[in-house]
Amino acid sequence: MMAMLVLLAFLQVKVPDAAQIIGPPAGTPVTGAQLERRTMEISSELRCPVCQGLAIGDSPSIMAANMKAQVRELLERGYTETQILSYFEKSYGQFVLLKPKFQGVNALVWILPVLALAIGFILVMSKAKKLETAPAKASPTPEEPTDDPYLARVREMVDKP
Amino acid sequence: MNKTVLIVGVIIVAVVIFVLFAGLGKDPSIIDSPLIGKPAPPFALKAVGSGETIDLAALRGKPVVLNFWATWCGPCYEEHPTLVANARNLPNVQFVGVVFNDEEDKIMRFLAQRGTAYPTLLDTNGKTAIAYGVGGVPETYFINPAGTIVAKYAGPLSTEELQANLAKALR
Numbered sequence: 001m002m003a004m005l006v007l008l009a010f011l012q013v014k015v016p017d018a019a020q021i022i023g024p025p026a027g028t029p030v031t032g033a034q035l036e037r038r039t040m041e042i043s044s045e046l047r048c049p050v051c052q053g054l055a056i057g058d059s060p061s062i063m064a065a066n067m068k069a070q071v072r073e074l075l076e077r078g079y080t081e082t083q084i085l086s087y088f089e090k091s092y093g094q095f096v097l098l099k100p101k102f103q104g105v106n107a108l109v110w111i112l113p114v115l116a117l118a119i120g121f122i123l124v125m126s127k128a129k130k131l132e133t134a135p136a137k138a139s140p141t142p143e144e145p146t147d148d149p150y151l152a153r154v155r156e157m158v159d160k161p
Numbered sequence: 162m163n164k165t166v167l168i169v170g171v172i173i174v175a176v177v178i179f180v181l182f183a184g185l186g187k188d189p190s191i192i193d194s195p196l197i198g199k200p201a202p203p204f205a206l207k208a209v210g211s212g213e214t215i216d217l218a219a220l221r222g223k224p225v226v227l228n229f230w231a232t233w234c235g236p237c238y239e240e241h242p243t244l245v246a247n248a249r250n251l252p253n254v255q256f257v258g259v260v261f262n263d264e265e266d267k268i269m270r271f272l273a274q275r276g277t278a279y280p281t282l283l284d285t286n287g288k289t290a291i292a293y294g295v296g297g298v299p300e301t302y303f304i305n306p307a308g309t310i311v312a313k314y315a316g317p318l319s320t321e322e323l324q325a326n327l328a329k330a331l332r
Binding site (some may be wrong): 002012013014015016021032049050062063065067069070088089090092112119 | 169193194195202203204205207214216248261262270283286287288289290291292293294295296297
């Protein structure tokens with residue numbers, strides 16, 4: 001009887017389910033070697049919340065292992081990568097995504113490097129163009145007669161074949 | 162040209178300094194929860210010791226202090242007396258502990274030695290912790306009587322911090 005009660009209590013246990021948070025699976029269940037590969041791929045996109053900048057796929061922490069197991073389970077159930085990332089984002093926020101989304105202030109992360117590169121390119125090109133169009137270095141001006149004996153001596157040495 | 166470069170350089174440096182100063186003094190480990198203002202993810206977990214299953218939905222109508230902890234977590238030892246004392250002083254508030262990645266006998270020993278005043282539930286695979294966005298332990302979520310998360314606190318709570326956050330659940 002006691003065992004039955006314990007079993008009953010165990011059966012009643014329920015944890016928050018992905019379906020309540022992100023709806024039904026939108027893809028097809030993944031199995032076998034592909035399941036392992038996809039689990040690793042998606043795990044490399046999720047930040048471990050207890051580590052310093054590590055993906056859950058690279059972290060040895062218990063929390064990361066739990067999250068990785070969750071990724072695997074969601075793939076087995078047919079959830080797509082977008083849905084899985086959204087599932088974690090809904091509880092941890094955008095912080096959990098190692099690749100920030102192209103929206104809001106985060107868009108700057110994507111825009112600024114391209115902008116800096118473009119500005120640098122324009123600067124280099126304009127400088128190069130200027131150098132190209134600048135008159136060729138003038139030939140040395142014809143020597144003016146000098147009374148300076150040292151200068152005269154230098155000229156003589158330079159001109160000597 | 163040199164003047165333009167100087168102006169652009171000064172602007173870039175000013176922006177970088179502003180960003181650095183804006184983040185000064187902030188704890189990078191504290192991340193706002195996207196669940197604030199949202200319904201608390203539902204769960205029904207087994208209580209340590211009694212084996213009874215406690216369903217969060219059954220606690221509606223009362224503010225809930227949901228504390229995630231573990232026996233392997235040092236700051237949880239520091240926080241435990243605060244939670245127990247407040248749970249005894251605040252009978253209209255339901256305190257619930259959720260332990261993840263731990264062993265039941267260790268939890269039982271911890272509670273036997275340090276006392277308890279509220280149910281402690283077992284989150285064996287950490288799924289409940291993930292659904293709440295738990296980054297580390299201890300972390301506490303304050304849920305209002307309607308079942309909405311109104312605050313999250315990361316780290317060991319003091320009575321002042323606990324009551325300040327609880328006030329949000331009582332509004």
